[in-house]
Amino acid sequence: MKFGKRTTRKAAGLLQLAIGIACVVLLLFIASFTRVRADLTSEKRYTLTPATKNLMDSLQDVVFVKVYLSGNLPADLQQLSSSLRDLLDEMRVRNPDLLQYEFTDPSASPDEKTRNEIYQQLQADGLQYTSIRLRGKGSQSELIVWPGAIISYRGKKMPVQLLKSQLRATDAETVNRSINNLEYDLASAIRQITAPYKARVAFIEGQGELDTLQVQDLADALGELYTVSRVRIGEKIDALSSRPDGATFRTNNYEAAIIAKPDSLFSEKDRFILDQFVMNGGKLLWAISAMDPHLDSLRTNQFSIATPLDLGIDKLLFAYGVRINKDILLDKQCAPIQIYTRPYGNQPKLETLPFPFEPLVVPTGNNPITANIDPVHLKMASSIDTIGLDSAHSTILLATSRYTRVLRNPVRISLAVVDMDLGLERNNTPYRPVAVLTQGKFRSAFAGKLAMPDSVLKAIGYREWSRHTAQVFISDGNAIANPVDRARGTYFPLGYEKAARAKVFGNREFFVNAMNYLLDDKSLISIRSRAISLHQLDPHRTEDDRAQVQAANVLLPLLISALGGLVFLLLRKRRYARNR
Numbered sequence: 001m002k003f004g005k006r007t008t009r010k011a012a013g014l015l016q017l018a019i020g021i022a023c024v025v026l027l028l029f030i031a032s033f034t035r036v037r038a039d040l041t042s043e044k045r046y047t048l049t050p051a052t053k054n055l056m057d058s059l060q061d062v063v064f065v066k067v068y069l070s071g072n073l074p075a076d077l078q079q080l081s082s083s084l085r086d087l088l089d090e091m092r093v094r095n096p097d098l099l100q101y102e103f104t105d106p107s108a109s110p111d112e113k114t115r116n117e118i119y120q121q122l123q124a125d126g127l128q129y130t131s132i133r134l135r136g137k138g139s140q141s142e143l144i145v146w147p148g149a150i151i152s153y154r155g156k157k158m159p160v161q162l163l164k165s166q167l168r169a170t171d172a173e174t175v176n177r178s179i180n181n182l183e184y185d186l187a188s189a190i191r192q193i194t195a196p197y198k199a200r201v202a203f204i205e206g207q208g209e210l211d212t213l214q215v216q217d218l219a220d221a222l223g224e225l226y227t228v229s230r231v232r233i234g235e236k237i238d239a240l241s242s243r244p245d246g247a248t249f250r251t252n253n254y255e256a257a258i259i260a261k262p263d264s265l266f267s268e269k270d271r272f273i274l275d276q277f278v279m280n281g282g283k284l285l286w287a288i289s290a291m292d293p294h295l296d297s298l299r300t301n302q303f304s305i306a307t308p309l310d311l312g313i314d315k316l317l318f319a320y321g322v323r324i325n326k327d328i329l330l331d332k333q334c335a336p337i338q339i340y341t342r343p344y345g346n347q348p349k350l351e352t353l354p355f356p357f358e359p360l361v362v363p364t365g366n367n368p369i370t371a372n373i374d375p376v377h378l379k380m381a382s383s384i385d386t387i388g389l390d391s392a393h394s395t396i397l398l399a400t401s402r403y404t405r406v407l408r409n410p411v412r413i414s415l416a417v418v419d420m421d422l423g424l425e426r427n428n429t430p431y432r433p434v435a436v437l438t439q440g441k442f443r444s445a446f447a448g449k450l451a452m453p454d455s456v457l458k459a460i461g462y463r464e465w466s467r468h469t470a471q472v473f474i475s476d477g478n479a480i481a482n483p484v485d486r487a488r489g490t491y492f493p494l495g496y497e498k499a500a501r502a503k504v505f506g507n508r509e510f511f512v513n514a515m516n517y518l519l520d521d522k523s524l525i526s527i528r529s530r531a532i533s534l535h536q537l538d539p540h541r542t543e544d545d546r547a548q549v550q551a552a553n554v555l556l557p558l559l560i561s562a563l564g565g566l567v568f569l570l571l572r573k574r575r576y577a578r579n580r
Contacts, residue, residue: 047090048090048091048094048183049183051187052091052183052187053094055187055190055191056091056094056095056098056099057094057095059095059098059099059190059194060098060194061098061153061154061194062097062098062099062100062153063098063099063100063151063152063153063190063193063194064100064101064102064151064152064153065088065099065100065101065102065149065150065151065152065186066101066102066104066149066150066151066152067081067084067085067088067101067102067103067104067148067149068104068105068106068122068127068146068147068148068149068150069081069084069103069145069146069147069148069149069162070103070104070105071105071107071108071145072143073145074132074143076175077132077145077147077163077175079175079179080147080162080163080175080178080179080182081103083179083182084149084162084182084186085103087182087183087186088101088186091186106118106119106122106146107144107145119144119146122146122148125150125157125159126158126159127146127148127150127159127161128146128148128161129144129145129146130144130145130146130147130163131143131144132144132145147161147162147163147178148160148161148162148163149162149186151189151190151193153190153193153194156193158189158192158193160185160186160189161185162178162182162185163175163178180372188224188225189224191225192224192225198225198226198227199225199226199227199255199256199519200226200227200229200253200254200255200256201222201226201227201228201229201254201255201256201257201258201515201519202228202229202230202231202240202253202254202256202257202258203215203219203228203229203230203231203257203258203260204230204231204232204233204257204258204259204260204262204274205230205231205232206232206233206234206270207262207263207264207265207266207270207311208261208262208263208264209259209260209261209262209263210260210261210477210480210481212230213484213486213489213491214260214481214482214484214491215258215260215480215481215482216482216491217482217491217492217493217494217508218480218482218494218508218511218512221494221508221512222512222515225516226255226256226515226519231254231257233270233273233274234270235267235269235270235273236273237269237273237460238253239253239273240252240253240254240257240273240274240276240277240282241253241273241276241277241280241282241461243460243461247461248461249280249461249463250276250280250460250461250463251280252277252280252281252282254277254282255282255283255519256282256283256284256285256515256518256519257274257277257282257283257284257285258284258285258287258480258515259284259285259286259287259288260287260477260480260481261287261288261289261477261478261480261481262288262311262477263289263292263309263311264311265310265311265312266311266312266313267312268312271312271313271316271445272446274316275316275319275444275445275446276444276461276462276463278320278442278466278469278471279442279444279463279464279465279466279467280463280466280467281466281467281468281469282469283469283470283471283518283519284471284472285471285472285511285514285515285518286317286471286472286473286474287474287476287477287479287480288311288313288324288473288474288475288476288477289309289380289382289475289476289477289478290308290309290324290325290326290327290382290475291306291307291308291309291326291327291328291380291382291409291411292306292307292308292309293306293328293357293380293411293413294306294307298413298415302414302415302416303412303413303414303415303416304412304413305410305411305412305413306328306380306409306410306411306412306413307409307410308326308409315445316445317473318387318445319442319443319444319445320392320438320442320445320471321386321387321388321389321392321394321436321438321442322384322385322386322387322394322436322438322473323384323385323386323387324382324383324384324473324475325382325383325384325385325406325475326382326408326409327382327383327406327407327408327409327411328357328380328381328382328406328407328411328413329359329381329382329383329400329404329405329406329407329432329434330356330357330404330405330406330407330417330422330424331356331359331360331400331401331403331404331405331424332354332356332401332403332404332422332424332425333359333360333361333362333400333401333403334354334355334356334357334358334359334360335354335355335358335359335360335377335497335505336352336353336354336355336499337352337353337355337358337418338350338351338352338498338499339351339353339415339418352499353418353419354418355415355417355418356417356422356424357379357380357413357417358377358378358379358380359378359381359400359401359404359434360375360376360377360378360505361375361376361377361378361398361399361400361401361434361435362375362401363375363376363397363398363506363510364399365396367395367397367437368513368517369397369437369472369510369513369514369517370397370398370510370513371513373506373509373510373513374495374504374505374506374509375505375506376398376435376479376505376506376507376510377479377495377497377505377507378434378476378478378479379476379478379479380413380476380478381400381434381475381476381479382434382475382476383406383432383433383434383475384432384433384434384435384436384473384475385433386433386436386438389438389440389442391440391441391442391443391465392438392439392440392441392442393438393439393440394436394437394438395436395437395438395439396433396435396436397435397436397437397472397474397514398433398434398435398474398510399431399432399433399434400430400431400432400434401430401431402428402430402431403424403425403428403430404424404428404429404430404431404432405422405424405427405428405429406429406432434474434475434476435472435473435474435475435510436472436473437470437471437472437473437514437517438470438471438472438473439468439469439470439471440468440469440470441465441466441467441468441469442465442466442469443464443465443466444462444463444464444465444466447464450462470517470518471518472514472517472518479507479510479511480494480507480511481494482494482495482496483496483498493508494507494508494511495507495508495509
């Protein structure tokens with residue numbers, strides 16, 4: 001009789017086990033047809049932006065991403081690699097058939113010759129290596145890693161540098177910034193390599209604008225997304241637009257144009273050509289210095305008198321809703337300069353001191369152009385007034401700090417201000433606009449002022465009112481200029497600080513964002529504006545407590561498993577003891 005009860009109990013247990021296994025298998029089978037994903041992070045780091053989702057959905061062919069950030073990496077770079085893998089997994093969810101990726105370690109080969117050949121090929125493909133110094137107990141070693149990827153699409157290749165560092169070195173902050181930019185870097189590269197058409201952007205020249213080398217960094221950055229060229233108007237009506245046969249109005253040859261720090265007068269015909277470019281829907285980015293600080297005199301005499309520049313565009317800008325004033329701003333929130341001060345012994349002393357004539361403008365507000373960018377460095381900037389227009393509206397993008405003073409024309413500029421108490425806390429005109437976005441429909445600055453018959457105006461395709469368009473104005477032409485080394489024919493990144501020997505300002509991001517916005521690439525800005533917090537480990541504690549951490553990582557899981565098993569056995573024994 002007892003034997004029968006035991007058999008029945010055993011059979012019931014086996015039946016329960018079989019039913020449980022069947023339920024699990026059925027659940028797994030059903031789950032294979034559904035996908036449930038939950039992003040529980042506060043900054044939604046595992047959730048793609050709508051722009052990236054649309055990009056993945058629009059792929060027409062296979063995009064293959066080969067990532068070289070793999071192998072035995074330091075913790076920071078391992079986190080960058082893991083973040084990239086998570087991002088690629090999320091992107092593959094949207095289109096698993098047309099997005100593929102592979103992680104590989106270019107340093108995996110034990111043969112030095114083979115490794116060097118791989119390194120040379122990666123450099124030829126456009127990637128840069130990073131040198132990592134590893135510190136052990138009483139020893140140091142150097143590790144070469146390649147924090148980049150190569151994207152392939154329909155026979156084309158494109159390099160993507162994942163680590164945002166101007167130097168071939170890394171730190172936690174650099175990695176954090178790179179993780180913030182991962183989605184933007186990858187999405188913009190995929191968009192660039194798959195896009196059938198690139199918008200055209202022209203740098204205007206002919207009025208003393210910045211030369212090619214002075215805007216090379218911005219041109220390179222824009223060249224990743226658009227077709228960039230330089231155009232001299234030269235009073236040629238077809239310089240920026242043309243009129244197809246049978247068309248009523250002209251068609252622009254470029255989607256956008258940049259006017260970078262002109263220093264001489266625009267002729268009336270050139271102004272007319274620019275005006276009609278805007279009327280036909282063209283987007284303009286104006287980087288204008290209203291005052292000439294005569295820097296040669298400042299370097300020689302330690303002071304100069306800034307005078308207004310006559311560019312002939314005041315009425316043009318007024319028609320578009322802005323006025324750049326003939327003044328110069330002083331701001332307590334400013335960048336430093338290096339100047340020689342009191343002699344030290346028999347040698348001049350070089351000091352780094354804040355220079356109020358070079359404001360550091362910290363972006364505020366939620367405009368996508370200025371979201372998540374570093375402070376913008378200005379030199380001898382002027383204030384901007386906005387003019388109310390019924391058909392267009394203005395948005396202030398950048399403004400100086402609370403401790404700002406406006407110096408009216410003429411302005412004495414002196415290096416001695418570094419030692420002066422300017423009283424900007426007491427005597428100030430705070431928050432002066434220095435960058436403005438205007439968008440809407442504009443009336444031509446030449447409306448009712450052209451002494452031409454209607455037949456002639458019709459023949460050239462004249463427009464009195466624009467299509468919906470937008471323009472960005474910044475009251476400092478220097479803001480768009482990257483530092484150059486004329487002797488070597490090279491340039492530094494836009495936003496580079498010589499004292500820090502690194503790019504620290506957000507000038508490049510501001511102008512790239514502005515052009516993205518003007519060309520309706522708001523999706524790129526929405527991706528770039530994401531901010532992901534990277535929680536850093538204390539390097540000193542990780543080194544000092546290394547043995548304890550390693551022991552805890554090895555022993556704690558075993559201890560927890562053993563305790564769990566013991567509890568399970570005790571509960572099982574107690575259960576069967578009751579059933580006897």
